[in-house]
Amino acid sequence: MAVLTMRDALNQALHEEMERDPSVIVMGEDVAGGAGGSSGNVEAAGGIFGVTKGLKTKYGADRVIDTPISESAIVGLANGSALAGMRPVAELMFADFVGVSLDQIFNQMAKFRYMFGGKAKVPVVLRMSMGAGMNAAAQHSQTIYPMLTMVPGLKIVIPSNPADAKGMMKQAIRDDDPVIFFEHKALYSRKGEVPDGEHLVPFGQAELVREGSDVTVVALARMVPFAIKAVDKLAEEGITCDLIDLRTTSPLDEDAVLESLSMTGRLVVVDESNPMCSIASEIAGIAASKGFSSLRAPVQKVTAPHTPVPFARELERMYVPSPGDIEAAIRRVMEGA
Amino acid sequence: MQQSPDQIRRAYRQMRLIREFEERLHVENPKGEIAGFTHLYSGQEAIAVGVCENLRDTDYIISTHRGHGHCLARGCDPKGMMHEIYGRADGLGKGRGGSMHIADLDKGMLGANGIVGGGQPIAVGAAVACKARQDGSVSVSFTGDGASNQGTVFEAMNMAVVLKLPKVFVLENNGYSEHTGASYGIGGDLKTRTEGFGIPVWEADGFDYFSVYDAAGEAIEHARAGKGPSAILATATRYFGHFEGDPQNYRAKDEVKNFRETKDALKRIREKVTGAGIFTAEDLDSIDAEVLKLIDDSVGTARNGPVPGADIMMSDVYVDY
Ligand SMILES: Cc1ncc(C[n+]2csc(CCOP(=O)(O)OP(=O)(O)O)c2C)c(N)n1
Ligand SMILES: [Mg+2]
Numbered sequence: 001m002a003v004l005t006m007r008d009a010l011n012q013a014l015h016e017e018m019e020r021d022p023s024v025i026v027m028g029e030d031v032a033g034g035a036g037g038s039s040g041n042v043e044a045a046g047g048i049f050g051v052t053k054g055l056k057t058k059y060g061a062d063r064v065i066d067t068p069i070s071e072s073a074i075v076g077l078a079n080g081s082a083l084a085g086m087r088p089v090a091e092l093m094f095a096d097f098v099g100v101s102l103d104q105i106f107n108q109m110a111k112f113r114y115m116f117g118g119k120a121k122v123p124v125v126l127r128m129s130m131g132a133g134m135n136a137a138a139q140h141s142q143t144i145y146p147m148l149t150m151v152p153g154l155k156i157v158i159p160s161n162p163a164d165a166k167g168m169m170k171q172a173i174r175d176d177d178p179v180i181f182f183e184h185k186a187l188y189s190r191k192g193e194v195p196d197g198e199h200l201v202p203f204g205q206a207e208l209v210r211e212g213s214d215v216t217v218v219a220l221a222r223m224v225p226f227a228i229k230a231v232d233k234l235a236e237e238g239i240t241c242d243l244i245d246l247r248t249t250s251p252l253d254e255d256a257v258l259e260s261l262s263m264t265g266r267l268v269v270v271d272e273s274n275p276m277c278s279i280a281s282e283i284a285g286i287a288a289s290k291g292f293s294s295l296r297a298p299v300q301k302v303t304a305p306h307t308p309v310p311f312a313r314e315l316e317r318m319y320v321p322s323p324g325d326i327e328a329a330i331r332r333v334m335e336g337a
Numbered sequence: 338m339q340q341s342p343d344q345i346r347r348a349y350r351q352m353r354l355i356r357e358f359e360e361r362l363h364v365e366n367p368k369g370e371i372a373g374f375t376h377l378y379s380g381q382e383a384i385a386v387g388v389c390e391n392l393r394d395t396d397y398i399i400s401t402h403r404g405h406g407h408c409l410a411r412g413c414d415p416k417g418m419m420h421e422i423y424g425r426a427d428g429l430g431k432g433r434g435g436s437m438h439i440a441d442l443d444k445g446m447l448g449a450n451g452i453v454g455g456g457q458p459i460a461v462g463a464a465v466a467c468k469a470r471q472d473g474s475v476s477v478s479f480t481g482d483g484a485s486n487q488g489t490v491f492e493a494m495n496m497a498v499v500l501k502l503p504k505v506f507v508l509e510n511n512g513y514s515e516h517t518g519a520s521y522g523i524g525g526d527l528k529t530r531t532e533g534f535g536i537p538v539w540e541a542d543g544f545d546y547f548s549v550y551d552a553a554g555e556a557i558e559h560a561r562a563g564k565g566p567s568a569i570l571a572t573a574t575r576y577f578g579h580f581e582g583d584p585q586n587y588r589a590k591d592e593v594k595n596f597r598e599t600k601d602a603l604k605r606i607r608e609k610v611t612g613a614g615i616f617t618a619e620d621l622d623s624i625d626a627e628v629l630k631l632i633d634d635s636v637g638t639a640r641n642g643p644v645p646g647a648d649i650m651m652s653d654v655y656v657d658y
Contacts, residue, residue, distance in 0.1 A: 029515065036518020037587030044587035045516040068486035068522035069453050069514060099452065100487070135372035135424070137435045139451030275658045306658045307650060311435030312424030313372045315650050 009162035013169035027065040028091030032056035075104035095130035110153030133186030141309035160224035162192040167201030204251030212240025219270040230326035265296035300329040378406030380576035383602040385410035387549025395474040397463040399456040404449025419635035425642030432645040454487025464502035483514020497566035506568040543573030
């Protein structure tokens with residue numbers, strides 16, 4: 001075990017998988033950087049968040065491909081190379097750029113295996129940074145995983161900590177289906193213990209981060225550390241919660257949520273996305289349709305408001321659900337309101 | 338094209354305004370009061386000003402993530418911009434947009450844009466409106482060398498030709514697309530690629546206001562006259578990193594220094610104008626002083642400007658859940 005940031009854990013996973021399997025290739029804008037620059041530095045960037053650092057130096061330009069700014073073609077490149085036997089890990093710098101490449105994602109990669117009679121393997125990993133926290137404003141801060149979670153044929157992975165980031169990245173690369181891998185940019189520097197070498201985290205298995213008996217709190221990505229704060233604080237008052245980190249939204253670990261709910265009878269769902277058609281509303285829906293008899297109080301949803309992500313520090317802080325918002329929701333559900 | 342002393346004075350002031358606005362942001366940024374990504378335009382002033390000095394009030398422009406220069410050249414209020422960059426409630430976007438999303442619809446400025454290539458098709462749409470109005474107005478989009486590889490740019494060019502629109506593409510080659518040199522990402526070259534669509538291209542020295550002004554004048558006249566889209570290809574450099582804080586590992590140490598010493602657009606226009614006896618150095622110095630004071634004031638009020646609250650976050654959204 002070593003203590004690593006999420007950035008370095010992801011980087012380690014990429015290094016290990018490229019070393020293990022020559023069919024793994026990496027592509028995206030500035031995944032290496034420096035080409036055509038006047039310094040002669042052939043790896044001037046290593047990804048704008050440093051996740052792909054050292055890969056080009058080690059594995060060369062044929063396997064670590066800097067692309068022009070052409071997101072539609074980047075995802076197309078991943079799709080085509082996957083159909084032709086490679087295991088591409090493509091990067092969209094920001095999840096918001098899904099907007100430029102959506103056809104390749106939801107009409108193409110998601111549907112090949114099904115439409116082509118089950119013959120096509122599409123082992124694409126599409127990485128992207130997401131989330132607020134850098135005041136990067138409305139077109140560089142969104143958490144659009146609900147939008148892609150609704151597409152059949154995609155696996156949606158959203159780690160909250162370095163160990164999961166490594167284990168799920170290795171799993172994603174070995175998976176024969178397309179995986180959308182969301183990396184919360186406010187978590188890149190989050191540190192944690194990461195198992196050395198082989199470490200795989202299977203998809204569709206939520207993690208019970210805290211155990212308690214009063215309330216089930218479901219969260220993902222940056223909302224997990226926020227929820228930990230709220231849950232630990234309330235534990236001092238004697239209110240104890242199960243805190244579930246979903247880890248993947250497709251496949252979704254419904255059983256983990258329903259089992260916990262059957263013990264606590266109270267549910268709080270925390271989601272950085274906008275409230276409509278969110279993971280929060282999906283989990284609330286599952287509780288209503290499959291866990292109704294367990295519910296002792298209305299489900300509390302903690303989400304961002306139904307607005308674009310605002311720029312100013314004060315506005316972004318207000319926009320993102322906070323530990324205080326989560327604490328308040330837990331108190332509300334305890335009061336049965 | 339012959340320009341009056343008043344025109345030249347105005348152009349010089351606009352360029353100085355952009356330069357000092359950006360140089361000041363470069364100084365203020367590390368102090369930690371400015372949030373988010375700030376992409377500075379220093380080094381490319383002659384392009385924005387050379388183009389916009391040819392425009393009429395009824396024309397449109399659309400910008401990029403590196404938008405301050407285009408906004409100022411189009412006449413956006415420097416104070417309103419500064420307040421926006423500082424995230425203030427009285428900024429041009431009420432503090433909701435920030436540096437990358439400055440716009441002023443009243444000035445025909447359809448926005449800076451955080452999505453590379455996102456602006457091009459929108460500018461084609463504005464050109465449709467210009468054509469429908471039949472008032473000789475044009476729509477201008479600014480596009481970086483990196484952005485020119487985005488599919489939206491090709492689609493926009495083709496569409497503008499097919500519909501014979503009054504659309505002007507300004508291709509700004511500043512040598513870099515983030516951490517990658519322009520030469521790496523561009524197949525063929527920007528000029529022949531654009532000509533391939535049937536769009537005539539006017540080339541300009543992006544460090545030289547007069548070169549850009551003349552090229553843009555002809556290109557814009559072509560579009561105004563109903564002959565279809567045109568393009569301006571101007572080459573310059575950016576003096577700072579891609580964004581503030583960029584370590585610029587891709588760049589030779591003395592590259593910017595050399596450009597500043599040998600090519601600088603502000604030095605260039607000063608030399609030409611004083612050399613031709615249009616203005617004295619003192620005339621220009623007094624413009625500089627006025628601009629510096631304006632920027633000082635803007636930063637001063639922006640630093641202490643009103644902080645946006647929940648009412649601002651929740652306004653201009655038509656439904657709440
Ligand atoms: C669709 C999209 N892809 C990528 C980015 C990230 N990005 C922002 S600016 C930039 C480089 C743009 O280069 P260029 O068009 O030459 O403009 P310059 O920065 O040189 O002004 C990149 C890759 C983005 N904002 N939007
Ligand atoms: Mg450029």
